[in-house]
Amino acid sequence: MSQFPCTLEALVVRTDFSADGAWEALRAALFSPSEDGFLANVALVDDRQYEGTVA
Numbered sequence: 103m104s105q106f107p108c109t110l111e112a113l114v115v116r117t118d119f120s121a122d123g124a125w126e127a128l129r130a131a132l133f134s135p136s137e138d139g140f141l142a143n144v145a146l147v148d149d150r151q152y153e154g155t156v157a
Contacts, residue, residue, distance in 0.1 A: 104151060111145040117155045 106113055114132065116125055125148070132142045 106147065107145065109145045111143045113147055114144050115147040115152050115155065116149070117152055119150060119153055 106115065114128070119125075129146065132144055132146070135141050
């Protein structure tokens with residue numbers, strides 16, 4: 103397994119590839135501003151090499 107990307111944003115790592123719709127819903131929520139205009143400062147990692155990884 104490769105190292106995670108080096109970034110200043112919080113990483114959101116996809117480790118389960120069984121529900122594409124759930125991943126897309128999460129992506130949409132993360133990149134939609136809140137009612138106050140807040141946007142999450144995250145970087146997405148969508149790579150099957152991390153499938154099944156647990157912290």
